[in-house]
Each structure stands twice: as structure tokens, then as C-alpha cells.
Amino acid sequence: MKKNNRLYYWLFLAPALISFLIVVVIPFAMGIYYSLTDWTAVAGLKSNWVGFANYKAMFSDFAFKYSFMRTFLFTAISVITINGMALLFAFLVTREIKFKNFFRAGFFIPNLIGGIVLGYIWQFIFKSVVPAAGAYLGIPALEELLILADPTLTLFGLIMAFTWQYAGYIMMIYVAALLNVPQELLEAADIDGANFFHKFKSITLPMIAQAFTITSFLTLVNAFKQYDIIIALSKGGPSDMYKGEIVNSSEMLAVHIYNVAFKYNNMAEGQARAIIFFLVLSVVSIGQVYYNKKREVEM
Amino acid sequence: MGNKKKVVSIVLTILTLILFLLTMFPFFIVVINSAKASLEIIMDPLKRPDDWGQLWTNIKIIWTKPTVKYASSVLSSTIITLGSLLTISVFSAMAAWVLVRNKTKTSTVIFMLFISGLIIPFQVVMFPLVSFFRVIHEVTGIHMLRTYHGMIIAYIGFGAPLAVFMFHGFIKSIPKELEEAATIDGCSKPQIFFKIVMPILKPIFVTVIILNAIWIWNDFLLPSLVLGVGQDIQTIPIAIQNFAGSFVKKWDLIMTAVLMAAAPVIVLFIFLQKHIIKGMVSGSIK
Numbered sequence: 001m002k003k004n005n006r007l008y009y010w011l012f013l014a015p016a017l018i019s020f021l022i023v024v025v026i027p028f029a030m031g032i033y034y035s036l037t038d039w040t041a042v043a044g045l046k047s048n049w050v051g052f053a054n055y056k057a058m059f060s061d062f063a064f065k066y067s068f069m070r071t072f073l074f075t076a077i078s079v080i081t082i083n084g085m086a087l088l089f090a091f092l093v094t095r096e097i098k099f100k101n102f103f104r105a106g107f108f109i110p111n112l113i114g115g116i117v118l119g120y121i122w123q124f125i126f127k128s129v130v131p132a133a134g135a136y137l138g139i140p141a142l143e144e145l146l147i148l149a150d151p152t153l154t155l156f157g158l159i160m161a162f163t164w165q166y167a168g169y170i171m172m173i174y175v176a177a178l179l180n181v182p183q184e185l186l187e188a189a190d191i192d193g194a195n196f197f198h199k200f201k202s203i204t205l206p207m208i209a210q211a212f213t214i215t216s217f218l219t220l221v222n223a224f225k226q227y228d229i230i231i232a233l234s235k236g237g238p239s240d241m242y243k244g245e246i247v248n249s250s251e252m253l254a255v256h257i258y259n260v261a262f263k264y265n266n267m268a269e270g271q272a273r274a275i276i277f278f279l280v281l282s283v284v285s286i287g288q289v290y291y292n293k294k295r296e297v298e299m
Numbered sequence: 300m301g302n303k304k305k306v307v308s309i310v311l312t313i314l315t316l317i318l319f320l321l322t323m324f325p326f327f328i329v330v331i332n333s334a335k336a337s338l339e340i341i342m343d344p345l346k347r348p349d350d351w352g353q354l355w356t357n358i359k360i361i362w363t364k365p366t367v368k369y370a371s372s373v374l375s376s377t378i379i380t381l382g383s384l385l386t387i388s389v390f391s392a393m394a395a396w397v398l399v400r401n402k403t404k405t406s407t408v409i410f411m412l413f414i415s416g417l418i419i420p421f422q423v424v425m426f427p428l429v430s431f432f433r434v435i436h437e438v439t440g441i442h443m444l445r446t447y448h449g450m451i452i453a454y455i456g457f458g459a460p461l462a463v464f465m466f467h468g469f470i471k472s473i474p475k476e477l478e479e480a481a482t483i484d485g486c487s488k489p490q491i492f493f494k495i496v497m498p499i500l501k502p503i504f505v506t507v508i509i510l511n512a513i514w515i516w517n518d519f520l521l522p523s524l525v526l527g528v529g530q531d532i533q534t535i536p537i538a539i540q541n542f543a544g545s546f547v548k549k550w551d552l553i554m555t556a557v558l559m560a561a562a563p564v565i566v567l568f569i570f571l572q573k574h575i576i577k578g579m580v581s582g583s584i585k
Contacts, residue, residue, distance in 0.1 A: 012396065012488075013393070016413075103315050108576060115517065116536040117536065117539060121328070124550055124554065231519070270426060
């Protein structure tokens with residue numbers, strides 16, 4: 001009987017566990033090793049131990065530093081715009097307005113569209129629709145505006161596309177939090193003569209602090225890992241001059257890692273950068289959750 | 300007081316409507332431009348299409364164009380998504396169940412291993428994964444790259460951590476008595492799981508399936524590495540990237556392809572709205 005139980009234990013575990021080992025655990029371990037070698041991924045070619053050479057190369061590579069900065073910038077602004085829009089949506093669709101379920105669903109819909117499809121929609125908007133709108137409105141500046149040729153505008157274009165995709169999803173989490181605010185509490189505050197801002201600061205804000213831990217974590221991680229939208233919208237371009245070096249202005253880390261490995265054919269260095277990417281992402285996201293949790297309690 | 304409230308409500312409704320229309324604007328652009336011919340779209344992307352019949356012509360072109368392979372991508376995407384959803388949900392539920400019901404050190408370690416998978420970004424395993432799939436082929440002769448089973452195993456591996464975590468949390472709250480009674484009645488372990496436990500897990504199944512369906516259906520980087528771009532098996536996002544990413548931009552056809560990719564998902568959403576929103580929100584608050 002006991003033996004039978006053990007057999008079933010492993011039989012039930014096997015499919016999920018073996019797949020997980022093959023796909024995540026073993027490649028993760030391999031990746032750490034590869035990052036310390038001159039691995040090329042070419043079949044039959046043995047890789048040699050090079051120690052931390054790939055990591056040293058990365059820190060002296062200007063493109064990597066630049067990509068890092070742009071990723072942080074993209075992430076920071078995205079977290080603000082997405083959460084700002086999501087909160088605005090959430091406040092509106094939880095008020096006494098008509099068709100609120102319809103609006104809620106509408107704001108959510110862009111989230112169903114994948115990054116690749118979405119990127120091409122926005123590429124078309126930036127390339128064709130904006131100039132056409134300029135012609136309609138008789139604004140020559142808009143008509144001649146080449147958004148995807150300008151590094152700063154491209155960055156904001158990417159943020160706009162990402163916000164369009166993600167704000168509706170984050171809105172849903174805020175909606176769930178806002179609906180949890182007890183109505184009696186707000187009514188009691190009304191009787192005490194509290195105005196809108198008072199109520200917001202003392203009741204609603206602390207109530208959504210917990211939601212904020214989740215939403216800021218999700219937006220941060222997803223912005224930091226963004227790949228699909230960039231590939232379809234700007235492909236990492238346009239190139240720019242920064243401190244005398246030519247750089248790809250929207251080549252965020254996820255794109256950069258891929259390009260180093262495949263475009264510049266340097267698998268081992270790409271892998272080393274992926275490991276740093278993982279470490280930074282872990283530290284930033286764990287730190288962020290820790291900080292927000294602490295603040296939640298204080299509030 | 301009542302009047303003031305009414306005014307506020309109307310103002311807020313109008314504000315919401317404006318934001319809603321802005322949100323819908325990209326879809327509007329896609330729809331009107333899918334029904335244009337190539338010259339028409341260059342001339343003016345904002346005007347109404349001359350002839351809505353062009354939409355059907357464009358759809359037929361995308362559907363049959365050999366360089367897009369749209370029809371076969373729809374089939375491949377469907378096989379991969381359904382195959383992955385079925386396996387991820389059932390295998391993860393099975394694993395979570397034995398992990399909860401056997402409180403041993405081994406179970407704790409395995410559960411922790413799954414959980415650690417939640418924080419690993421895809422980027423850090425993607426290159427070694429491709430190379431390990433190649434090694435598996437060299438050693439066992441089983442093709443993993445460019446195959447359905449390889450793709451589905453990859454999705455099980457990446458999907459299992461969250462799914463196991465969600466099932467684990469739910470199964471913990473199910474009392475053991477029912478299963479114990481079934482054991483006394485002579486039910487075997489598989490019978491207990493499939494006949495008694497699985498029906499109880501239905502709400503979690505719905506959540507897991509919805510979360511994974513949207514991810515897998517829209518996923519690009521993982522399938523592009525496992526299946527390759529421009530190979531026999533390709534998903535819809537790969538087909539679109541392959542076609543739309545080419546140097547010459549045929550925007551009329553790209554917009555049609557985009558519409559064809561987005562429309563079924565949106566229609567499905569309209570019907571399953573409540574489940575999808577609930578599933579996605581509860582999945583995020585893990």
C-alpha cells in the first residue's frame with residue numbers, strides 16, 4: 001500500500017515536474033555556466049572557461065550601459081502613466097455613471113491584444129495616421145512629424161502603446177480594491193463634513209495601498225521585460241548620438257540581450273547580460289514590494 | 300443636492316465616454332483601413348473606405364497568401380494553445396494535489412522549486428533552452444525544436460509554476476475527509492483525483508486556463524525561438540511579424556491581418572467577459 005502511494009506520488013508529479021526541469025531549471029543552471037565560458041551555441045564546438053570575462057566586457061560596453069538607462073527610463077515613466085491612467089479609469093467606472101460595465105470592458109479590451117499585433121497598429125498610427133490628421137487639422141508641424149525618427153518621441157510612443165495595452169488590466173485590480181472600500185465609512189465621513197480630498201486621502205488611498213503593491217509590481221516587471229511591442233513598433237531604433245557614441249535609442253534590455261546573442265552573434269555575452277538582467281529585476285522588484293508593504297502597514 | 304449629483308454624474312459619464320472613444324480609436328483605425336486597397340490607404344488613412352467589399356478581398360488575400368500562411372498559423376496556434384492549456388492545467392493540478400496531500404520534506408522542496416520558477420524571467424533561460432532542446436534531440440533522437448510537442452512541453456514548463464501555486468493554495472482549503480471516505484470505499488488514487496478532486500477544482504481550472512490562454516495565444520518570443528520564424532509550424536504572432544516586419548510595408552494587408560488576429564479574441568471576450576476579468580484579476584493577486 002505504502003509503495004503504491006509512492007508510485008502514484010511520483011507519477012502525478014512527473015509530467016509537470018519533468019517539463020519544468022527541462023525547460024526552466026536545467027537551462028537556468030546551464031545559463032549560469034555558459035555565461036562564464038566562450039559558448040557559441042554552435043553544435044560540436046566545445047566551450048572554454050573564461051571566468052568573468054563576459055561580465056567585464058558587458059560593463060565596459062557603452063551600448064549595454066545606455067540600454068540599461070533607457071530601460072530604467074522607460075520603466076519609470078510607464079509605471080507612472082499606466083498607474084495614473086488605470087486609477088483614473090478605475091475612479092470613473094466605480095462612480096455613479098451610466099454604462100459603467102460597458103466602459104469597464106472597453107478599457108480592458110486592448111489588454112487582449114498581443115504585443116506584436118499592437119506594435120504594428122501603433123506603428124501605422126505614428127507613421128500614417130498622425131501626419132494625415134495633421135493635414136486634416138491644417139497643422140503642418142503635425143503633418144511633417146516623424147515620430148519614429150525621433151528618439152524621445154519614439155520612447156513616448158512606446159510608452160503610449162504600452163499604456164494603452166496595460167492600463168485597462170491594472171484598472172481592474174484598482175476597481176476590485178475600490179469596491180472593497182466600505183460605503184458606510186464614506187457616508188460617515190460625509191456626515192462629518194469631509195470634502196472629496198479629505199475622503200480620498202484618509203479613506204480611499206490607504207484602502208488601495210495594497211492594490212498599489214500589486215499593480216506597481218506588475219507594471220514594473222512587465223515594463224522592464226518589454227520585448228514584443230518594441231520589436232513591432234520601433235525595432236530598437238532610431239539610432240541616436242549619446243556622449244559621442246552611436247546608440248539604438250529604444251533598444252531596451254530584453255531587445256539588447258537578444259541582439260547581442262543573435263545579431264552580433266555573441267551567445268555567451270548575451271547570456272551574461274541576461275543573468276545581470278535577472279539579478280537587477282529580482283532586486284528591484286523584491287525591493288519595491290518590500291518598500292510598499294512597509295508603507296501599507298504605516299498607513 | 301439631488302440635482303448637483305445628477306450634473307456630476309453626467310459630467311463623469313461624458314469624461315468616461317471621451318476616454319473610451321480614445322481607447323477605441325486604434326481599433327477604429329484598424330477596421331476602416333482593413334477595407335482599403337493599397338493606394339487608398341496611402342492617400343488617406345482617416346477617411347471612410349470607398350468600398351467595404353474590399354475588406355473581404357483583403358481577408359481572402361491574407362488567408363491564401365503563401366508568404367503569410369495565415370490559415371495554417373491559425374491551425375497551429377489553436378493546436379498549441381489548446382494542447383498547452385489542457386496539459387498545463389491537468390498536470391499542474393495533479394502535481395499540486397500530491398504535494399498538498401503528502402506533507403514530506405520532498406514535497407516542500409519541490410513546491411519551493413516551482414515557486415522559484417515564478418521569478419525567473421524568460422530572457423535568462425531562453426538561449427540555453429534552445430541549446431538544451433538540441434541536446435535532447437542528439438541524445439534521444441526526439442525532435443524538440445520546430446515540433447508541437449516541444450512547444451507544448453515548453454509551455455508546461457513555463458506555465459506550471461503559477462498554476463501549481465494556484466492549485467496548491469486552493470487544495471489546501473479542501474477538507475481531506477471526502478478523499479479518505481473514497482479510499483475506504485476502495486477508490487484508487489487516480490479515481491479519487493479525477494472523479495472527486497478535479498470537479499471541486501473547477502473555479503481554479505477556469506482561472507488557470509484564462510490566464511494561460513491569453514499569454515500563449517499572444518506569445519511571440521518563446522515560439523519564435525522554439526518553432527523558428529518562417530518554418531512549417533508557426534503561430535499567428537509569428538506569421539504577423541514575419542509578414543509585417545518585412546521591408547516593404549503593405550499597410551492595407553497588415554491592417555487586415557491585425558484585424559483577423561484581434562477580432563476572434565475580442566468576440567470571445569465579449570461572451571466570456573465576466574470569467575475572463577475575474578480570472579485575470581484573481582490570477583494577478585497571487
